[in-house]
Amino acid sequence: xxxxxxxxxxxxxxxxxxxxxxxxxxxxxxxxxxxxxxxxxxxxxxxxxxxxxxxxxxxxxxxxxxxxxxxxxxxxxxxxxxxxxxxxxxxxxxxxxxxxxxxxxxxxxxxxxxxxxxxxxxxxxxxxxxx
Amino acid sequence: xxxxxxxxxxxxxxxxxxxxxxxxxxxxxxxxxxxxxxxxxxxxxxxxxxxxxxxxxxxxxxxxxxxxxxxxxxxxxxxxxxxxxxxxxxxxxxxxxxxxxxxxxxxxxxxxxxxxxxxxxxxxxxxxxxx
Amino acid sequence: xxxxxxxxxxxxxxxxxxxxxxxxxxxxxxxxxxxxxxxxxxxxxxxxxxxxxxxxxxxxxxxxxxxxxxxxxxxxxxxxxxxxxxxxxxxxxxxxxxxxxxxxxxxxxxxxxxxxxxxxxxxxxxxxxxx
Amino acid sequence: xxxxxxxxxxxxxxxxxxxxxxxxxxxxxxxxxxxxxxxxxxxxxxxxxxxxxxxxxxxxxxxxxxxxxxxxxxxxxxxxxxxxxxxxxxxxxxxxxxxxxxxxxxxxxxxxxxxxxxxxxxxxxxxxxxx
Amino acid sequence: xxxxxxxxxxxxxxxxxxxxxxxxxxxxxxxxxxxxxxxxxxxxxxxxxxxxxxxxxxxxxxxxxxxxxxxxxxxxxxxxxxxxxxxxxxxxxxxxxxxxxxxxxxxxxxxxxxxxxxxxxxxxxxxxxxx
Numbered sequence: 001x002x003x004x005x006x007x008x009x010x011x012x013x014x015x016x017x018x019x020x021x022x023x024x025x026x027x028x029x030x031x032x033x034x035x036x037x038x039x040x041x042x043x044x045x046x047x048x049x050x051x052x053x054x055x056x057x058x059x060x061x062x063x064x065x066x067x068x069x070x071x072x073x074x075x076x077x078x079x080x081x082x083x084x085x086x087x088x089x090x091x092x093x094x095x096x097x098x099x100x101x102x103x104x105x106x107x108x109x110x111x112x113x114x115x116x117x118x119x120x121x122x123x124x125x126x127x128x129x130x131x
Numbered sequence: 132x133x134x135x136x137x138x139x140x141x142x143x144x145x146x147x148x149x150x151x152x153x154x155x156x157x158x159x160x161x162x163x164x165x166x167x168x169x170x171x172x173x174x175x176x177x178x179x180x181x182x183x184x185x186x187x188x189x190x191x192x193x194x195x196x197x198x199x200x201x202x203x204x205x206x207x208x209x210x211x212x213x214x215x216x217x218x219x220x221x222x223x224x225x226x227x228x229x230x231x232x233x234x235x236x237x238x239x240x241x242x243x244x245x246x247x248x249x250x251x252x253x254x255x256x257x258x259x260x261x262x
Numbered sequence: 263x264x265x266x267x268x269x270x271x272x273x274x275x276x277x278x279x280x281x282x283x284x285x286x287x288x289x290x291x292x293x294x295x296x297x298x299x300x301x302x303x304x305x306x307x308x309x310x311x312x313x314x315x316x317x318x319x320x321x322x323x324x325x326x327x328x329x330x331x332x333x334x335x336x337x338x339x340x341x342x343x344x345x346x347x348x349x350x351x352x353x354x355x356x357x358x359x360x361x362x363x364x365x366x367x368x369x370x371x372x373x374x375x376x377x378x379x380x381x382x383x384x385x386x387x388x389x390x391x392x393x
Numbered sequence: 394x395x396x397x398x399x400x401x402x403x404x405x406x407x408x409x410x411x412x413x414x415x416x417x418x419x420x421x422x423x424x425x426x427x428x429x430x431x432x433x434x435x436x437x438x439x440x441x442x443x444x445x446x447x448x449x450x451x452x453x454x455x456x457x458x459x460x461x462x463x464x465x466x467x468x469x470x471x472x473x474x475x476x477x478x479x480x481x482x483x484x485x486x487x488x489x490x491x492x493x494x495x496x497x498x499x500x501x502x503x504x505x506x507x508x509x510x511x512x513x514x515x516x517x518x519x520x521x522x523x524x
Numbered sequence: 525x526x527x528x529x530x531x532x533x534x535x536x537x538x539x540x541x542x543x544x545x546x547x548x549x550x551x552x553x554x555x556x557x558x559x560x561x562x563x564x565x566x567x568x569x570x571x572x573x574x575x576x577x578x579x580x581x582x583x584x585x586x587x588x589x590x591x592x593x594x595x596x597x598x599x600x601x602x603x604x605x606x607x608x609x610x611x612x613x614x615x616x617x618x619x620x621x622x623x624x625x626x627x628x629x630x631x632x633x634x635x636x637x638x639x640x641x642x643x644x645x646x647x648x649x650x651x652x653x654x655x
Contacts, residue, residue, distance in 0.1 A: 028288045067150055097221075289550070350620050
């Protein structure tokens with residue numbers, strides 16, 4: 001999906017409102033609806049938070065954060081990608097773990113990028129799929 | 132154990148209810164009963180949380196999280212495996228540490244996988260069992 | 263930008279007041295206005311917190327911390343740079359991730375430094391931009 | 394010290410009571426008295442928490458956790474060792490740091506094991522004692 | 525500075541009182557005044573917390589922790605050094621980052637040690653000072 005209109009607002013990082021909290025597997029992330037919706041309008045998160053989105057938002061925890069039953073560790077590069085459009089991750093992080101989340105959240109430009117990366121390099125032992 | 136019926140629901144990640152908190156060694160994990168029960172119906176966590184399970188759930192802390200006296204660090208790849216069926220972990224993480232938890236929680240498909248991995252590679256000094 | 267007058271105060275680290283909390287992507291950072299303003303008076307953070315700054319501070323969360331929709335992980339070397347003027351980061355941290363934040367916050371002396379570093383070394387696979 | 398009677402209970406991980414919280418240098422660990430007492434009955438932690446132990450437990454913080462003025466990072470492999478009797482730690486963790494804690498807490502089987510490990514390998518620069 | 529009288533008490537780790545909380549850049553550390561004062565009586569922390577010390581303690585946050593506008597990551601080896609007199613840090617941690625904090629806090633025995641270490645080894649790219 002190409003950058004959409006919301007993208008400009010998300011890139012400012014200081015949008016004056018529309019803050020949401022996500023509880024991803026027990027860890028709290030603070031972000032804006034513009035970030036969740038702007039870069040990948042077809043992703044699961046966009047469909048949850050778009051004004052007339054095709055998905056209902058998930059349940060909220062006691063502090064109002066939307067509950068998502070996924071890995072917080074591998075969500076971090078996902079949300080950063082939605083913030084600025086670059087994939088960055090530390091050298092010890094499992095790219096396969098990030099790919100799994102990119103697929104789950106339906107962020108297809110990132111899925112393609114990560115599959116290419118994993119194809120280019122000798123898959124390390126720690127990154128081999130189980131099956 | 133093969134994927135069970137609950138698996139489909141767990142894979143959606145946004146099941147509308149049945150959220151639980153686990154306090155693993157002091158760290159809070161948020162997940163769903165579907166995740167705990169669906170993929171490995173014979174595991175200790177499944178038996179604790181199945182409707183007519185063979186184990187009583189553990190005690191809860193002051194915020195209602197089920198207390199588990201185990202390592203939070205090595206539980207992370209365990210719960211991710213229950214979420215999506217892949218074993219992923221970062222390159223610095225001790226696979227022996229994850230194996231120890233997989234055995235404890237009775238997740239036998241993962242135990243087999245990790246034992247094979249540890250057998251294939253020269254066990255690094257940091258991963259040698261103590262005895 | 264060269265060190266400014268506020269720099270001396272920031273370097274003491276124990277300025278008797280003017281503490282602020284930043285909520286960067288869900289993680290709380292405690293710092294002083296002197297740190298945010300002193301070293302890089304033209305940066306976005308300085309313009310937000312200078313007494314007659316050209317930007318309005320962002321919204322605050324329920325505990326009064328200023329909300330910033332960016333990566334907490336890569337903000338850490340940024341705030342440390344503002345504290346003492348050195349760029350330090352651990353060997354596993356993605357320098358590209360820090361560069362992305364330095365650009366966003368408009369800390370141009372650091373941008374130049376990081377671009378030179380990334381140019382000097384063979385860009386590792388994990389640090390290649392997506393586009 | 395050989396495994397004691399309490400060991401069996403600790404190994405179950407779901408003992409129905411006797412939960413304690415430890416505040417180690419600012420970080421909260423949740424565990425059971427069985428874990429603290431069972432595997433190393435002569436350790437400092439066992440002597441603090443045994444019913445007629447030779448040491449008085451330390452002070453408690455405002456949420457009731459026992460305060461311990463030591464490193465939380467290197468306590469983690471210590472408490473895991475008390476939980477299951479294996480020494481596991483990630484590849485980047487300083488073994489010298491863990492050894493320092495094992496000595497402090499008087500867990501002598503682990504001290505012996507770690508000293509052997511450090512003797513076998515070329516001590517890396519980061520692990521050389523200061524003196 | 526040689527170990528002082530307070531040293532003995534600090535080494536016990538379970539001093540019955542005089543607990544303090546430090547809020548270092550947003551992260552809470554729990555320690556004792558004996559640790560802060562005992563090993564390096566001339567350091568900034570000692571001068572802040574000695575009964576007739578030459579510095580006034582810094583401001584406190586809403587939970588009573590003393591605010592320090594510095595990096596929590598690189599403070600960790602500093603406080604551990606004050607606890608037991610050894611410098612230990614993980615293999616991925618930037619020694620330059622720790623050195624910067626040792627200088628700030630005026631812990632000169634550690635500064636000397638770290639400068640020697642950094643002089644001995646080829647300075648890695650990530651550890652080169654900015655200027």
